[in-house]
Amino acid sequence: MKEHKISLSTAVLLTMNILIGSGILIGPGLIAAGSGNASFLAWPLVALLFLPLVLCTAQLSNMFPGCGGFYSYAKEGLNKTAGFISGWLYVFGYTFAIAVDVLAIRKTFIASGIENWLTLNPILFNIVFLTISFGLNLMGLKFISRILNSLTITKILPLIILVLLLPFILNPSFTITSTEMMNVPFSLPLAIFGFFGFEYCCSLTHLIENSEKNAPRAIMFGFLGTGILYTLFHFGLLNLMGADNLAQLGAPAFAQFITLPIPFLKAFLMFLIPIASILTIFAGANGMLNVNSILINSMAQEKLFLFGKPLTKLNKNNRAPIALFLLCVTAFLMATFIPHIPIVGGLCNLGVFVSFLFPFLSLFVIQKRKKMYSKLALTIVAISATLGFSIYSWMQLGNSLNERFINTLPLIIGLVAGYLLFFFRKEK
Numbered sequence: 001m002k003e004h005k006i007s008l009s010t011a012v013l014l015t016m017n018i019l020i021g022s023g024i025l026i027g028p029g030l031i032a033a034g035s036g037n038a039s040f041l042a043w044p045l046v047a048l049l050f051l052p053l054v055l056c057t058a059q060l061s062n063m064f065p066g067c068g069g070f071y072s073y074a075k076e077g078l079n080k081t082a083g084f085i086s087g088w089l090y091v092f093g094y095t096f097a098i099a100v101d102v103l104a105i106r107k108t109f110i111a112s113g114i115e116n117w118l119t120l121n122p123i124l125f126n127i128v129f130l131t132i133s134f135g136l137n138l139m140g141l142k143f144i145s146r147i148l149n150s151l152t153i154t155k156i157l158p159l160i161i162l163v164l165l166l167p168f169i170l171n172p173s174f175t176i177t178s179t180e181m182m183n184v185p186f187s188l189p190l191a192i193f194g195f196f197g198f199e200y201c202c203s204l205t206h207l208i209e210n211s212e213k214n215a216p217r218a219i220m221f222g223f224l225g226t227g228i229l230y231t232l233f234h235f236g237l238l239n240l241m242g243a244d245n246l247a248q249l250g251a252p253a254f255a256q257f258i259t260l261p262i263p264f265l266k267a268f269l270m271f272l273i274p275i276a277s278i279l280t281i282f283a284g285a286n287g288m289l290n291v292n293s294i295l296i297n298s299m300a301q302e303k304l305f306l307f308g309k310p311l312t313k314l315n316k317n318n319r320a321p322i323a324l325f326l327l328c329v330t331a332f333l334m335a336t337f338i339p340h341i342p343i344v345g346g347l348c349n350l351g352v353f354v355s356f357l358f359p360f361l362s363l364f365v366i367q368k369r370k371k372m373y374s375k376l377a378l379t380i381v382a383i384s385a386t387l388g389f390s391i392y393s394w395m396q397l398g399n400s401l402n403e404r405f406i407n408t409l410p411l412i413i414g415l416v417a418g419y420l421l422f423f424f425r426k427e428k
Contacts, residue, residue, distance in 0.1 A: 008214045008221075015198070015222025020156060020229070021284040023194025025251050025277050026104045026341065028234045033247035034187035038180035040234035042191035045184065047227030049389070050195055051220070052382035056360055057199050058219050059375070062211070063366070069295055070199075070359050071302070077362030077369075081422070084304050086358035088418040091295050092411070093351025094288045095327055097196065099334035100344050101285035102129055105278060107341075111250055112274040126335050130328040133286050137293060137324050140317040147283075155280035158273050159229060162236045168260055171239040189396050192389065193345045194230060196352060198223055252277040289327055296323040306421045330414075338410060342396075347411050349393040356386045 031039040060073045070090045075083030106129075109119045118125055136147070198219070208215045237246050240257050255269035297320040300311035310322045338344050360383045367375050398404035 007209055008218055011208045011214065011218035012222045012225065015218060016226050016229075019195065019197050019223065019226040020159070021194070021197060021287075022101050022104055022281040023190065023196070024159065024230055024233065025108070025280060026100070026345075027190035027194045027251075028237050029246050029248075029250035030190045030342065031187045031234075032238065032243045035183040036177070036180040036243040037174060037238055038176045038184050039187060039243065040231055040238060041181075041184050042188050043194070043227055043230040043234060046188055046191040046195055047224060047230075049385055050198070050223070052378055052385050053356060053360075054198050054219055054223050055216060056363055056379055056382040057356075058216055059379075060359055060363055061199075062215065063363075069298075070355055071295070071299055071304075073359035074362045077365035078358060080304075082358045082362070084299070084422045085415075085419070086355045087295060087299055087304075088422070089351050089355035089415065091292045091327075092330075092414045092418065093348050093355055094196075094292055095330050096334055096344050096348035096351060096411075097193070098285050098288050098292075098327070098331040099338070100193070100341055100348060101281045101288075102126055102331060102335040103339060103341050103344065105129065105281040105285070107250075108252060108274070108277045108281060111252060112277075122339060123336055126332050129285075130332050133282075133289055134324055134328045136286060137289055138315060138317065138319050138321060140319070143317075154272075154276050155283065158269065158276050159233045161269065162240070162254065163229065163232045165258075165260065166232060166236045166239070169236060169240045169258075171242075174239055186396075189342065189346050189349055189393065191230075192349050192393070195223075195226070196348070289324065289331075292327050293320050293323045296320065296327070303425060304422055306424045308421070308425070334410065343407055346393055346397045347408070350390060350397070350408070351411050351414075353386055353390040353393055357383065357390065360386055 027042075028039065031042050035042070064072055064076060069087065071083045071087030073083075074086040106119055106122065106125050109115075118128060208218055234251075237251055237254055240254055241249070245253075245257070252273050255266060255273050258266045258269065260266075296311055297314070299305065300308040300320075300323070305311060311320060311326075313320065313322060315321050334344060338347075360379060364376065364379045364383065367373070367379060394404060394408065397407040
């Protein structure tokens, strides 16, 4: 039976659907606080810097389709230890991203005027949110996918509407100062966070028609299309709200600034945006929890953990309840004891970028071994970019060496704990 293939256009849309998440709702306000009217330039800048990483990850997924993600990518060219460190950092880094979404969804509730005994109690809110997520992720994978996919139109619609309104809301006095331009490089962490997830779509490359030609195109067009949408949406926010209001109120508040004489538009957006914001963040957190639990279960199946046998157990829906529970507990601790989105987001960036480094080094070794010399240059650029992003993410975690070290401690502790579980496992 011939395997069903998806078209280039479908692959592009799937890529954009995966990429567009909570980052575009969390990021604009925080970025605008740092670089004012120039803040929208953070999105295309990060997109261009990410391209080598995107294309190299696509190469790895073509070489090892469905082989277990970053653990397998790094193991193939390096060794099992490098594979474990990469996979563990990937999971741990994205658990910080779940914590960001927990913090962001509570902030969105409050910004939407929902202030009650639950939203005003951060510890209780974190418990309730993650308990709901835990219960949802115990359901079958098909059921979870249907729920998350059904939110696609809801999460994208506010962005599309504002972009379509852009010709009518342009502010003729909009200007960018040299100081704002100079501050853009210091405002990138949240834009970086907004582009994470591109590696999920790389697993689709072998399902695309004429994949050798169209898979890189799908990833590139989808990635750049997302970057363009992010940029135009943020530019529209600045023209409609102004940098100060955007920094103070955040992106979800843009509907209250619309004064166009279009019947019911403002009322519709005032109703839609809070719902879309909450659902988008909720979907993002649950999507990452879903992927992380699968990766932890897969690594446990490879016998990479001391006391890892409980992590291999599945319920009747083929879900890993122990892995899910431990991930929820870890995300709760992160969100409760580090309740600052820029710091938690920075730790996510640092953990994920370091996890990328091992697969790219593995790709370099494989390309040299197979004498694929024409592709080495792009891999070297990706390795250099990943190192640069890692150093930049670490630098953004504080204003001094001591402050950076203190803020990095949760990631260091998590890495050391994971390595000890790996080192003392029974089967080596």
